[in-house]
Amino acid sequence: MTDTTTAPEIPRSAIVTAMVLIVGGLAVIFDATIVSIALNTLAEDLRVSVSTIQWVSTGYLLALGVTIPVVGWAQARIGGKRLWMIGLIVFLVTSVACSLAWNAASLITFRVLQGVGGGVMMPLMATLAIQQVPAGANLGRLMATVSLPAALGPILGPVVGGIILTWGSWPWLFWVNVPFCLVGLALAWRFLPADGPPSRVKLDTVGLLLASPGLVGILYGLSNVNKDGGFARIDVWLPTVVGVVLLVAFALWALRRPDTALxxxxxxxxxxxxxxxxxxxxxxxxxxxxxxxxxxxxxxxxxxxxxxxxxxxxxxxxxxxxxxxxxxxxxxxxxxxxxxxxxxxxxxxxxxxxxxxxxxxxxxxxxxxxxxxxxxxxxxxxxxxxxxxxxxxxxxxxxxxxxxxxxxxxxxxxxxxxxxxxxxxxxxxxxxxxxxxxxxxxxxxxxxxxxxxxxxxxxxxxxxxxxx
Structure with a gap:
């Protein structure tokens, strides 16, 4: 690692990028921590079982698993600024849609789509900031800024969620995201560095068909562990084993073609x-x-x-x-x-x-x-x-x-x-x-x-x- 006395300074553009990303990132982090404490309330208000409404969280998690592996390719093809704003728009629209959901099925569907927006944004937060930093620069202070939403979410998310459920109704859980998304979009449009010409890199279709289902299998299997039977349940061990096999196959596939792998x-x-x-x-x-x-x-x-x-x-x-x-x-x-x-x-x-x-x-x-x-x-x-x-x-x-x-x-x-x-x-x-x-x-x-x-x-x- 470069000595701190000779390491390049973190440019102002990287700090500005990090601050812009924080605003939009707070919407994603708050959403996850707020909704996690509302499942019992949602089950009662929508008149479904807790096992059904659990898909509000499970579906979101699985959408992340499908989306995150594609982000590297999508950034190269579309551009980081454009992709960030697309993710933020998807998250904004689906947050409003979640607040207007009329039953459990519609809420779960909108949450899955919301997970796609969140899956785009989560890895981009670090990527876009670090790509503004010259080689050899020290990254500790920059990462302390970029990861700020991850620290604020567990503090404020459950409190905000608890206040809303105590004195309001569950649709307001999703309206909390709207101001962060709107301000985040305005700041991203104004301050994020412009994208260069898009790359014509091809999508690694085989890798996608191995990696995304593999991650979904593991995440889905683990999400069922809290049900009766634990790890012995077939809907736990079977998707988890299949997921691990698919990820191993993806790793073997990707190692042979590092320049074009997903x-x-x-x-x-x-x-x-x-x-x-x-x-x-x-x-x-x-x-x-x-x-x-x-x-x-x-x-x-x-x-x-x-x-x-x-x-x-x-x-x-x-x-x-x-x-x-x-x-x-x-x-x-x-x-x-x-x-x-x-x-x-x-x-x-x-x-x-x-x-x-x-x-x-x-x-x-x-x-x-x-x-x-x-x-x-x-x-x-x-x-x-x-x-x-x-x-x-x-x-x-x-x-x-x-x-x-x-x-x-x-x-x-x-x-x-x-x-x-x-x-x-x-x-x-x-x-x-x-x-x-x-x-x-x-x-x-x-x-x-x-x-x-x-x-x-x-x-x-x-x-x-x-x-x-």
Whole structure:
């Protein structure tokens, strides 16, 4: 990695691009965190079962899996600015459509289409900003800016959703996206760098027919784990196995033609991309898995309502915000490895109190612990996301962005599924408070385990002086 004293400065255009992307990106992040707490309300108001309305989230997730692998090709063919604005327009129109849905089927359909817009935007956020940066520049502070929506979403999303469901109606969950989309479109039109002439690169049709169904199979299978039977269900293991086989076939196909593949998986052979993808998989498992456990812990063990549980989680988001700037600065100064290790150690240590907590554990103490846990979360994400792009050519950046985004997405689905099964199997026969406390403790110890494994893998991250 280039020494910080000689590394090129981050140009103003990259900072402006990052700030513009944040506005539109907030709509995608808020949408996911707001809707996740509204499923019971949607089921009641639309008069369907929770298993049916779950497709509001599942369909969105599967649409992401189909769309994200195509983004690299679409950017080359259409242009980054045009593609970002198309994704934002799709997200805007489908958000309004979701708010006007007349039954569960229409809402699920609009959510799937909304997932296409979100799938376009998510990997582009990092790609468009990093492509404005000269080779050899330090990326820590830039990534601290680009990934800001991911930090704000878990803080504000559940709170906003809880407020809307407490004093309003569910259609307003989707109207929240509209101002972000409108302002984001205006800023993108004015400030994003103009696209060059479009490329005539051909779509890797075989790769698309392998990668997208493969990701859909894995994500769909893992989304069914929380049903009776867990991993033994045929609609869990069969699509997951088929998905893994298809992704292996895609990898073999892509390795033979890195210049024309839908996603250049040969980048995983680079130390920076491979190690950061592995860490992002595990950090996704820990982050999204804990997003499942923490609100349920406060509701089941401490008796909070959904809005109260969301408010109690604010310190974790505040901690993540506070540590981001520092993490970005130290990533540029001492490298990703040390910062990520410290972050995961803090995360793991701050998860242990929840594994030991019971109904009598003080809420103030747990909020302090969440603040510390958030500091670790913020310190983890910046270096791991930054190091994946170090040393890459401009044309390789979109592929690395897709790979790391999918690693985090699949890791999140895996972690959520695994912790849901562990919690369900432990709490299923628990008829006492002590039994439920023990069930949550078991699940939190597994979350600690994710961070321990991630810490070990962080030692494979490049040092400040070596990235390949």
């Amino acid at each position: 996603v250049d998986v040969s980048l995983l052979g680079r130390r920076a991309v491979g190690s950061s993808s592995a860490v992002l998989f595990l950090s996704g498992a820990s982050l999204y898995g804990s997003m499942l456990l923490l609100p349920l812990f406060f509701q089941v063990i401490h008796g909070s309502d959904p809005l109260g549980a969301a408010l109690l989680l604010i310190p974790q988001g505040v901690g993540a915000l506070l540590s981001r700037t520092v993490a970005g600065r130290y990533t540029d100064l001492i490298g990703a490895r040390i910062v990520a290790i410290v972050g995961f150690v803090v995360m793991g240590l701050a998860t242990v109190p929840f594994a030991l907590a019971d109904a009598d554990t003080g809420t103030v103490w747990l909020m302090v612990v969440l603040l510390i846990r958030g500091l670790g979360m913020g310190a983890v994400m910046i270096p791991v996301m930054s190091v994946a792009f170090v040393g890459l050519d401009r044309a390789e950046v979109p592929h690395a962005s897709i790979i790391t985004r999918l690693a985090q997405q699949v890791g999140g689905a895996f972690g959520t599924a695994l912790l849901a099964v562990i919690l369900e199997s432990s709490i299923g026969g628990a008829s006492t408070v002590e039994g439920r406390v023990h069930a949550f403790g078991t699940a939190f110890w597994w979350a600690v385990g994710f961070t321990v494994v991630a810490t070990a893998i962080c030692f494979a991250l490049p040092s400040r002086r070596s990235v390949n």
